[in-house]
Structure formats: structure tokens, C-alpha cells
Amino acid sequence: MTPISESRTALVTGGSSGLGRALVHALTDRGWTVLTDARGATRLVDAVAGTGAHPLPGDLIDPDHRAELAAWVDDRAGLDLLVLNASTLGPLPMHPLAQLSPPSLAAIFETNALAPLELAVSLLPALRSRAGVVVTLSSDAAVGHYPTWGGYGASKAALDHLVLTLGAETGVATYALDPGDMRTPMHQDAFPGEDITDRPWPETVVPHLLALVHARPAPGRYLAADIAVPAEATR
Numbered sequence: 015m016t017p018i019s020e021s022r023t024a025l026v027t028g029g030s031s032g033l034g035r036a037l038v039h040a041l042t043d044r045g046w047t048v049l050t051d052a053r054g055a056t057r058l059v060d061a062v063a064g065t066g067a068h069p070l071p072g073d074l075i076d077p078d079h080r081a082e083l084a085a086w087v088d089d090r091a092g093l094d095l096l097v098l099n100a101s102t103l104g105p106l107p108m109h110p111l112a113q114l115s116p117p118s119l120a121a122i123f124e125t126n127a128l129a130p131l132e133l134a135v136s137l138l139p140a141l142r143s144r145a146g147v148v149v150t151l152s153s154d155a156a157v158g159h160y161p162t163w164g165g166y167g168a169s170k171a172a173l174d175h176l177v178l179t180l181g182a183e184t185g186v187a188t189y190a191l192d193p194g195d196m197r198t199p200m201h202q203d204a205f206p207g208e209d210i211t212d213r214p215w216p217e218t219v220v221p222h223l224l225a226l227v228h229a230r231p232a233p234g235r236y237l238a239a240d241i242a243v244p245a246e247a248t249r
């Protein structure tokens with residue numbers, strides 16, 4: 015068991031919207047020092063305003079941006095939590111594989127799998143120094159096969175595999191967490207014109223993610239809904 019204390023440091027990618035935004039708010043509410051990014055600077059700054067989180071706008075696929083994130087972490091005493099949350103569905107509306115161009119497919123993999131892996135690798139020393147945890151956001155599309163979800167789903171499967179293998183190679187605790195459907199802009203993009211108000215808000219997933227970090231079960235892939243939330247895990 016790892017107590018969630020007030021002096022911990024987290025990097026949450028994609029903090030301007032949806033689950034990332036909800037997690038940044040939850041962590042800062044609990045006294046964490048949080049760095050977060052997103053491409054849209056204004057939306058990012060607005061999303062974390064008043065939380066005390068440090069917004070660093072940029073595109074994860076840009077090596078210079080990843081170096082800036084790593085430099086910010088280097089200035090702290092290590093990293094307790096890395097959440098690889100930022101993600102893309104690819105071209106909208108989502109395309110069947112036969113209509114997804116190779117450059118589009120490559121771009122999905124770059125954002126969803128390769129850049130997050132590079133970021134995690136660059137942060138290994140900081141994670142090791144604090145016995146830190148890496149959580150990637152997975153999807154049911156990483157293990158299921160749904161028409162038009164092939165590029166996104168394969169990239170999520172690749173992310174799970176790469177980061178869990180990195181954990182096996184390094185001993186850093188790594189988890190792939192499937193949050194389930196959430197009422198977010200990404201979900202609405204995937205179902206244009208559909209009423210998604212029956213999906214749960216991303217804030218409902220946050221306690222499960224915090225409980226995972228708190229409990230540190232065996233590294234692997236987990237469904238958020240399967241992770242019990244003891245009261246002490248969310249403090």
C-alpha cells in the first residue's frame with residue numbers, strides 16, 4: 015500500500031478536457047503537485063485555473079515538448095505518478111481501415127502509443143527515484159474489434175503492450191486502465207449526433223484510478239469499474 019500524501023508529484027497528459035481535467039482537479043484538491051499538457055493553450059489554462067496545477071501547452075508528438083515536460087520534472091524531486099491520458103481517435107468521422115490512409119494511421123500510433131512511450135522512457139529515472147507509478151488510459155477497443163475503431167483500438171493495444179512491457183523490463187509499476195465509456199468530448203466525437211448523456215462523467219472514474227495507484231496490485235490491464243474504492247484510497 016502506498017499512502018497518497020500531500021507532497022507527491024504527478025504528470026497528467028491531456029489535462030484540458032474530460033478525464034485528464036477531472037484527474038488534475040482531484041489530484042490538486044488532495045495536495046499533489048501536478049504538471050499537465052494539451053495542444054490548445056487557452057483551453058488548458060482555463061481548465062486548470064485555480065487548481066495550482068502547472069499547465070504546459072504543447073503537442074506530445076513534439077520531442078521538444080516532451081523534453082520540456084521532462085525538464086520540469088527534473089526540477090522536482092522525482093515523479094510519483096505519470097498518467098498517459100492524452101489520445102486521439104484519428105480523422106473524424108472515424109474511418110474503416112480500408113479508408114484510413116497510412117499517414118493517418120501512423121499519426122494515430124504516434125500520438126497514442128509512440129510519443130507516450132518516449133515520454134515514459136524519458137521519465138524513468140524520475141519515476142524510479144520515487145517508486146513512481148505509470149497509468150495508461152486504455153479502451154475496450156484495445157481488446158475488441160469494432161468497425162471504424164481499428165486504428166484507435168490497435169494504437170491503444172500497442173500502448174498497453176509497450177508500457178506494460180516497459181514495466182516488466184524496469185520494475186516500474188505500470189497499469190493499463192480501461193475507464194469505460196465516459197461523457198467527454200472524445201466520446202461525443204466518436205458518436206456524432208448521438209445523445210451520450212447516459213454515459214457517466216469522467217469524475218466517476220477518478221476514484222477508481224486513485225484507488226489503483228493506492229493499492230498497487232500486480233502490474234497489468236484493469237477495468238476501472240473492477241477496482242474497489244476504499245475510503246483511504248481517495249484522500
Ligand SMILES: NC(=O)c1ccc[n+]([C@@H]2O[C@H](COP(=O)([O-])OP(=O)(O)OC[C@H]3O[C@@H](n4cnc5c(N)ncnc54)[C@H](OP(=O)(O)O)[C@@H]3O)[C@@H](O)[C@H]2O)c1
Nearest residue numbers: 028030031032033052053054074100101151195196198200
Ligand atoms: N471517453 C471515453 O468514453 C473513453 C473510453 C475509453 C478510453 N478513453 C480514453 O481515456 C482518455 C481520456 O479520454 P477523454 O474522453 O477524456 O478525452 P478528451 O476529452 O478528448 O481529452 C483529451 C485530452 O488530450 C489532449 N490531447 C489530445 N491530443 C494531444 C496531443 N497530441 N498532445 C497533447 N495533448 C493532447 C486534449 O487537448 P488538445 O486537443 O488541446 O490537445 C485533451 O486535453 C483517452 O486516452 C481515451 O482514449 C476514453
